[in-house]
Amino acid sequence: MWEGIEDERQTGHDAVSRAQVLQTTDEAVAGIEDGSTVLVGGFGLAGMPFDLIDALIRQGAKDLTIVSNNAGNGDVGLAALLKAGQVKKVICSFPRQSDSWVFDDLYRSGKIELELVPQGNLAERMRAAGAGIGAFYCPTGVGTPLAEGKETREIDGHSYVLEYPIKGDYAVISAYQADPLGNVVYRKTARNFGPVMATAARTTIVQVTEVVPVGTLDPEAVVTPSIFVDRIVKVEARSYTVQGAR
Amino acid sequence: MTEPTIERLAVENTDRGPLTTDELAAVIGRDIPAGAYVNLGIGQPTKIADYLPTGEDGNPTCILHTENGMLGMGPAARGDEIDPDLTNAGKVPVTELPGASYFHHADSFAMMRGGHLDVCVLGAYQVAANGDLANWHTGKPDDIPAVGGAMDLAIGAKDVYVMMTLFTKKGEAKLVQHCTYPLTGVACVSRVYTDYAVFDIQPDGVHVLATYGITLADLRDRVNVKLLG
Numbered sequence: 001m002w003e004g005i006e007d008e009r010q011t012g013h014d015a016v017s018r019a020q021v022l023q024t025t026d027e028a029v030a031g032i033e034d035g036s037t038v039l040v041g042g043f044g045l046a047g048m049p050f051d052l053i054d055a056l057i058r059q060g061a062k063d064l065t066i067v068s069n070n071a072g073n074g075d076v077g078l079a080a081l082l083k084a085g086q087v088k089k090v091i092c093s094f095p096r097q098s099d100s101w102v103f104d105d106l107y108r109s110g111k112i113e114l115e116l117v118p119q120g121n122l123a124e125r126m127r128a129a130g131a132g133i134g135a136f137y138c139p140t141g142v143g144t145p146l147a148e149g150k151e152t153r154e155i156d157g158h159s160y161v162l163e164y165p166i167k168g169d170y171a172v173i174s175a176y177q178a179d180p181l182g183n184v185v186y187r188k189t190a191r192n193f194g195p196v197m198a199t200a201a202r203t204t205i206v207q208v209t210e211v212v213p214v215g216t217l218d219p220e221a222v223v224t225p226s227i228f229v230d231r232i233v234k235v236e237a238r239s240y241t242v243q244g245a246r
Numbered sequence: 247m248t249e250p251t252i253e254r255l256a257v258e259n260t261d262r263g264p265l266t267t268d269e270l271a272a273v274i275g276r277d278i279p280a281g282a283y284v285n286l287g288i289g290q291p292t293k294i295a296d297y298l299p300t301g302e303d304g305n306p307t308c309i310l311h312t313e314n315g316m317l318g319m320g321p322a323a324r325g326d327e328i329d330p331d332l333t334n335a336g337k338v339p340v341t342e343l344p345g346a347s348y349f350h351h352a353d354s355f356a357m358m359r360g361g362h363l364d365v366c367v368l369g370a371y372q373v374a375a376n377g378d379l380a381n382w383h384t385g386k387p388d389d390i391p392a393v394g395g396a397m398d399l400a401i402g403a404k405d406v407y408v409m410m411t412l413f414t415k416k417g418e419a420k421l422v423q424h425c426t427y428p429l430t431g432v433a434c435v436s437r438v439y440t441d442y443a444v445f446d447i448q449p450d451g452v453h454v455l456a457t458y459g460i461t462l463a464d465l466r467d468r469v470n471v472k473l474l475g
Binding site for chain 1 (some may be wrong): 430
């Protein structure tokens with residue numbers, strides 16, 4: 001980690017950055033090993049790290065476990081990664097959508113494993129991983145099939161299910177701006193899982209529309225503090241498909 | 247938040263047919279208290295947004311929460327307003343109202359589980375007389391299950407309202423003694439708004455608050471649940 005001190009990780013500031021600002025998305029996803037658990041940001045297409053996923057397809061890591069809210073939309077982003085045959089398991093809350101045909105085919109033909117997790121549990125299990133929590137009792141899902149086989153407990157007259165953290169080897173997320181230290185801000189509802197995933201992975205990789213000088217971001221408004229970010233890459237702003245536009 | 251309305255007498259509107267989706271959305275909209283924090287889920291209940299009571303500025307008197315990280319959600323975006331970074335839980339582009347805020351998913355669901363959200367409105371396959379809700383999975387083996395935020399909303403919001411047709415296409419009542427579909431939440435529904443009647447689920451049983459195009463007697467005939475007036 002500290003080999004960075006000898007690199008030229010210039011921040012335009014005295015602080016030496018642990019985070020790397022990389023020139024290409026290929027460099028940003030370098031080293032993602034076969035069998036890794038990768039947390040992928042986004043809610044549908046909002047906040048989906050398209051460029052990093054495209055790079056991951058070129059990089060070719062296989063047998064990945066993907067943790068994301070959905071299991072891909074259309075033929076782009078996460079759906080393209082699934083289509084490339086690089087994913088063995090998806091942990092998500094809402095795989096079935098009108099445009100999830102890539103996942104649907106893989107699932108129905110038994111080529112991909114699914115762990116279905118209520119959306120709030122998905123977020124909280126990653127939050128727990130990032131916060132060093134061993135497990136937590138959660139009221140969501142009590143008495144439903146998604147709690148079957150899990151430990152339950154009565155606390156103060158209410159029932160809870162024991163849920164374990166979801167830790168990522170890598171988090172791959174999209175944000176609006178970052179500074180070279182790794183402070184990150186997001187845009188609108190594209191924030192979604194990004195800040196939680198950034199805390200829950202060993203290595204957090206962020207694509208941003210803009211890299212701004214250290215000291216530019218309002219410290220009061222930084223959403224993901226630099227300590228959670230390892231790699232930053234600037235990508236071109238893209239106009240991507242908007243579902244349901246009218 | 248919501249005042250108990252149990253003392254409200256059952257309203258029999260036998261002279262009008264079952265409600266359209268828009269009429270039903272309007273009925274629910276009228277029952278959303280000013281100042282409430284409200285989640286309208288995805289699909290049909292999002293129509294309620296068009297029928298919320300509004301203040302002098304023309305904006306709703308309640309504040310809409312969307313699970314993907316926003317309070318103060320405005321109406322659907324049109325034309326130049328469309329921003330791919332600003333969508334609702336159904337991934338439809340929306341707008342923001344003055345006073346809006348954005349937050350990440352763990353905070354968004356803390357608002358539900360932590361008991362901060364006043365009302366949510368969800369669709370349903372079935373609701374049981376004790377308030378059990380089934381709305382995420384048909385249980386059929388070839389069906390790909392998807393749960394999204396339904397389970398978190400069901401146990402989290404202070405009041406869980408259901409918006410649904412009272413009968414399936416085959417004519418079976420969806421208000422049942424016991425759910426046969428897999429459950430989303432246990433004893434969590436407080437109010438059921440349907441095209442034929444509005445039901446209030448109370449500790450002493452299911453009360454009928456209003457009927458539309460059906461008499462109470464006919465309703466009792468077609469719904470296999472003990473219905474109190």
